[in-house]
Amino acid sequence: MLAAQRRDLLLERLRVSGRIVAKDLAAELGISEDSIRRDLRDLAAAGLCQRVYGGALPVSPAVADYATRQGVAPDSKQRVAAAAVALVEPDSTVILDGGTTALAVVRALPLDLRATVVTHSPTVASALVDHAGVEVYLIGGRLFRHSMVACGAAAVEAVRGLHADVFLLGVTGVHPEAGLTTGDADEAAMKRALAHQAADTYVLASAEKIGAASRFSVLPLPEVAAVITDAPADNPTVLALDTPVVHAR
Numbered sequence: 349m350l351a352a353q354r355r356d357l358l359l360e361r362l363r364v365s366g367r368i369v370a371k372d373l374a375a376e377l378g379i380s381e382d383s384i385r386r387d388l389r390d391l392a393a394a395g396l397c398q399r400v401y402g403g404a405l406p407v408s409p410a411v412a413d414y415a416t417r418q419g420v421a422p423d424s425k426q427r428v429a430a431a432a433v434a435l436v437e438p439d440s441t442v443i444l445d446g447g448t449t450a451l452a453v454v455r456a457l458p459l460d461l462r463a464t465v466v467t468h469s470p471t472v473a474s475a476l477v478d479h480a481g482v483e484v485y486l487i488g489g490r491l492f493r494h495s496m497v498a499c500g501a502a503a504v505e506a507v508r509g510l511h512a513d514v515f516l517l518g519v520t521g522v523h524p525e526a527g528l529t530t531g532d533a534d535e536a537a538m539k540r541a542l543a544h545q546a547a548d549t550y551v552l553a554s555a556e557k558i559g560a561a562s563r564f565s566v567l568p569l570p571e572v573a574a575v576i577t578d579a580p581a582d583n584p585t586v587l588a589l590d591t592p593v594v595h596a597r
Contacts, residue, residue, distance in 0.1 A: 351387065354377070354379075354383070354384075354387050355387050355390065355391060357377075358373075358384075358387055358388065358391060358397070358404075359391070359396060359397075361373070362397055362404065362405070362406050363406070366405070366406060366559045366584075366585060367403060367404070367405050367406075367525075368384075368388065368397075368403040368404045368405075369402055369403045370384040370385050370388065370402060370403045370404075371402065371403075373403075388403070388404045391404070392404070392407075395407060398521070398526075398560070398561040398562060398563065400525070400526060400561065405521075405523060405525075405526060405559070405560065405561040406559060406560045406561070407560060407561070407562070408520040408521040408529075408531075408556070408557055408560035408561065408562050409556050409560070422452075424554035424555050424556065424578050425448060425449045425452040425554045426452050426456070427554075427578040427596040427597060428449055428452070428552050428553065428554050428576050428577065428578055428596045429449060429452035429453040429455070429456040429552075430456050430596065430597075431576050431578075431594055431595075431596035431597075432453050432456075432516050432550065432552055432576050433453060433456045433457055433458075435514055435516070435550060436457065436461065436463060436514065437463075437513065438461065438462050438463060439462055439463060440463050440464070440513040440514065441463070441464040441465075441466065441511070441512040441513050441514075442463060442464070442465050442466070442512060442513065442514050442515075442516065443465075443466045443467070443510075443512045443514070443515040443516070443542050443545065443546050444465050444466070444467045444469070444472055444516050445467070445468075445469070445472075445497070445515070445516060445517050445518040445539065445542070445552070446467065446468060446469030446471065446472055446495045446496055446497030446518065447469070447495045447496075447497070447518040447552075449518050449552040449554055450467075450469065450472050450516065450518050450552065451471060451472060451475060453516060453552070454472055454475040454476055454479075455475070457476075457479060457482075459478060459479060459480075460481060461479060461481055461482055462481035462482070463481070463482055463483075464482070464483045464484075464485065465482050465483070465484050465485070466484075466485045466487065466507075466510060466512060467484070467485075467486060467487065468486070468487040468488075468489065468497045468498040468499070468503055468507075468538060468542070469495070469496055469497045469498075470486060470491075470496065470498075471496045473486040487503055487506045487507060488502065488503065488506065489501075489502045489503025489504075489506065489538075490502070490503070490534075492532060492534065492535055494531070494532065494535075495518075495535060497535065497538070498538075499532070499534040499535050499537070499538045500534055500538075503538055503541075504537060504538060504541045507541050507542055507545050508541075508545075510545040511545060511547075512545055512546040512547070513546065513547050513548070514546055514547070514548050514549075514550065515542055515543055515545070515546035515548070515549040515550070516550055516552055517539060517542070517543060517549050517550065517551050517552065517566070517567075517572070518539075518551075518552050519539070519551060519552075519553065519557065519562075519566055520557060520560065520562045521557055521560040521561040521562045522551060522553045522557050522558050522559070522560070522569075522575055522577070522585075522589070523559060523560065523561045523585070524569070524585060524588040524589050524590060526561040526565070527565055527566070527567065527568045527569050528551060528565070528566040528567045528568075528569065528572070529561050529562040529563070529564060529565055529566060530562050530564055530566055531562040531563055531564065532564065533563075533564050535564075536564040536565065536566045539566045539567070540566060540567060543566075543567055543571070543572075548573040549567070549571070549572045549573055550572065550573055550574050550575075550576055550594070551572050551574070551575040551576060552576055553575050553576060553577040553579075554577065554578060555577060555578050555579040557577075558577055558579040558583060558585050558586060559583075559585040569589055569590045569591040570590055570591060572591055573591075573592065574591060574592040574593060574594045575589060575591055575592070575593050575594070576593075576594040576596055577593060577594075577595070577596060578595070578596040578597070581593075581595050
């Protein structure tokens with residue numbers, strides 16, 4: 349089998365099975381494990397998979413730039429947002445992450461809501477301007493343009509002393525083995541810092557993020573209250589998640 353044919357096969361296995369175990373596939377094809385690992389390195393360099401220990405997982409489409417992600421699965425994000433809004437109690441304090449799903453949450457909030465929203469996303473903060481009963485606190489820091497959020501040491505320091513009822517967390521990947529992941533180390537650290545300041549953290553996970561993985565770990569799945577997703581309830585990856593799941597309709 350030619351290298352190009354092997355890589356096509358690897359991509360098809362990722363699509364169908366949701367993971368590749370290099371040792372098992374090498375034995376199946378009768379080739380060396382090094383050959384499979386070399387192919388996976390090439391695919392990862394092209395942005396077509398996420399390498400993990402022993403093999404690879406599908407790469408998340410949410411690692412694309414912000415403008416591109418606005419057009420990815422908008423209906424899915426709206427379903428997740430509608431379910432997330434039910435968690436926002438009147439007069440509560442909510443930390444809202446950045447990204448396109450968080451922006452969908454803002455658009456789903458009732459205009460007469462009275463609450464406090466803390467965010468490190470200037471895009472999310474500005475979208476709340478018409479919610480007269482929502483007090484908005486914007487965390488500053490270095491702007492990470494991929495998700496239009498503030499990150500870095502100054503932003504992490506700014507969240508200390510904050511106490512919130514709920515954190516609505518955005519990630520680029522949700523996987524039973526890799527956990528919750530995102531594509532930037534500073535952004536992952538900021539998300540962890542925000543999660544530590546909330547009584548409960550809920551993950552905003554539109555269907556395309558289920559089963560995918562990115563480079564940097566945010567949190568293990570047992571550390572969140574639930575994953576909110578519109579992926580089918582019988583999806584094998586959803587069933588394997590080590591945390592409660594809120595099914596968005």
